[in-house]
Amino acid sequence: MSDKPTHAPLNQFPIVDDALVVGGMTLRQLAAQVGQTPFYAYDREAMSRRVSELREALPEGVSIHYAMKANPMPAVVDHMAGLVDGLDVASLGELRVALDSGTPAAEISFAGPGKGDTELKGAIAAGITLNLESPGELERALRIGETLGVAPRVAVRVNPDFELKSSGMKMSGGPKPFGIDAEQVPAVLKRIGESGAHFRGFHIFSGSQNLRPESLIEAQNATFELAYRLADDAPGALEMLNIGGGFGIPYFPGEQRLDLGPVSENLAPRLDECKARLGETEVVIELGRYLVAEAGVYVCEVVDKKESRGTTYLVTNGGLHHHLAASGNFGQIIRKNYPVVTAHRVNGSPRETVSVIGPLCTPLDILGDKMELGAADMGDLMVVLQSGAYGFTASPHLFLSHPAPLQVLV
Numbered sequence: 001m002s003d004k005p006t007h008a009p010l011n012q013f014p015i016v017d018d019a020l021v022v023g024g025m026t027l028r029q030l031a032a033q034v035g036q037t038p039f040y041a042y043d044r045e046a047m048s049r050r051v052s053e054l055r056e057a058l059p060e061g062v063s064i065h066y067a068m069k070a071n072p073m074p075a076v077v078d079h080m081a082g083l084v085d086g087l088d089v090a091s092l093g094e095l096r097v098a099l100d101s102g103t104p105a106a107e108i109s110f111a112g113p114g115k116g117d118t119e120l121k122g123a124i125a126a127g128i129t130l131n132l133e134s135p136g137e138l139e140r141a142l143r144i145g146e147t148l149g150v151a152p153r154v155a156v157r158v159n160p161d162f163e164l165k166s167s168g169m170k171m172s173g174g175p176k177p178f179g180i181d182a183e184q185v186p187a188v189l190k191r192i193g194e195s196g197a198h199f200r201g202f203h204i205f206s207g208s209q210n211l212r213p214e215s216l217i218e219a220q221n222a223t224f225e226l227a228y229r230l231a232d233d234a235p236g237a238l239e240m241l242n243i244g245g246g247f248g249i250p251y252f253p254g255e256q257r258l259d260l261g262p263v264s265e266n267l268a269p270r271l272d273e274c275k276a277r278l279g280e281t282e283v284v285i286e287l288g289r290y291l292v293a294e295a296g297v298y299v300c301e302v303v304d305k306k307e308s309r310g311t312t313y314l315v316t317n318g319g320l321h322h323h324l325a326a327s328g329n330f331g332q333i334i335r336k337n338y339p340v341v342t343a344h345r346v347n348g349s350p351r352e353t354v355s356v357i358g359p360l361c362t363p364l365d366i367l368g369d370k371m372e373l374g375a376a377d378m379g380d381l382m383v384v385l386q387s388g389a390y391g392f393t394a395s396p397h398l399f400l401s402h403p404a405p406l407q408v409l410v
């Protein structure tokens with residue numbers, strides 16, 4: 001027995017006769033239906049279950065928004081739109097998909113530095129909420145609003161004076177491209193008040209991919225305190241307070257599933273307090289990966305099997321050009337394996353220690369490094385789990401000019 005850390009148990013998909021079943025089909029069946037490998041498959045049932053479990057876990061009265069950049073496939077967004085209370089977009093392209101889903105403009109917000117005039121114009125015309133990233137962006141939004149004859153709906157994205165500890169990606173505290181420094185916010189609020197823009201509230205996002213309840217609790221507490229402080233200078237009541245998200249999922253060996261119990265226990269009294277201090281403010285949590293990542297798989301096919309000085313390589317037709325994050329090149333410092341399984345031999349034997357690689361001429365093109373997997377051969381399907389977020393659209397498809405993967409919602 002080795003005491004190497006293992007992946008957290010994953011049970012979002014049934015296993016029938018040792019074959020992984022996604023959307024009611026084995027992956028061999030699904031591959032036949034799709035017509036090609038590699039592909040991404042997203043399971044709508046798994047997404048629905050995740051959202052309803054989350055609502056069950058969180059105190060009543062919190063709104064859940066879906067941050068579309070995690071997975072902007074239109075069919076996925078349509079499905080998510082029916083489950084959540086709002087959508088957060090990060091570009092005009094995402095905004096079009098959000099509006100196509102039938103989500104009312106009042107439930108859509110737009111964050112991200114570097115919104116161009118075209119994007120501001122599109123957002124203001126649509127009547128969605130702009131999460132302002134700088135005083136300059138406010139001035140441009142006001143000018144554009146004037147030419148359109150529409151009062152922009154604006155929230156102030158605050159760059160807080162604290163950060164979400166042990167986060168996968170830190171996005172606040174210190175100098176940051178995101179949001180307006182807390183100390184600059186009062187002046188911006190004054191300007192909004194004078195301008196006639198429609199003030200919506202605050203957006204305070206302090207980090208991403210966090211698995212530690214105590215870090216999330218600390219950040220949420222600091223977020224409410226900061227909001228109360230800043231609200232003193234607000235031009236009106238806060239309609240909305242977006243407290244960010246940051247809920248993580250287990251990707252790598254040794255990681256444990258996030259326990260929402262303590263987070264929720266802390267949040268419940270915070271919501272009461274918020275109501276007492278701010279009134280009928282809608283408190284929003286915005287999540288991307290937590291809602292969709294575990295519902296998705298990436299499936300590729302073994303095209304060669306070779307030995308090299310003691311290492312067995314499964315060479316597949318999929319790789320970092322389709323799934324950059326699984327290759328370890330999307331924000332990881334030390335490469336670790338995503339959970340990978342052999343599609344038709346998930347738990348059973350025989351097992352082999354193999355490295356699953358892609359077809360690109362670079363040593364970075366690794367999907368699984370020396371993993372013990374159900375034995376596979378040419379023509380067999382390999383599956384990367386936890387792939388429903390930051391996969392397809394976060395990967396450099398053009399690198400080496402292989403065909404792009406397909407995506408299906410099942």
Ligand SMILES: *Cc1c(COP(=O)(O)O)cnc(C)c1O
Nearest residue numbers: 067070111205208209287288289
């Ligand atoms: C990327 C992003 C999210 C989503 O982050 P996840 O880790 O996918 O939950 C939410 N809000 C903002 C502002 C973001 O930039």
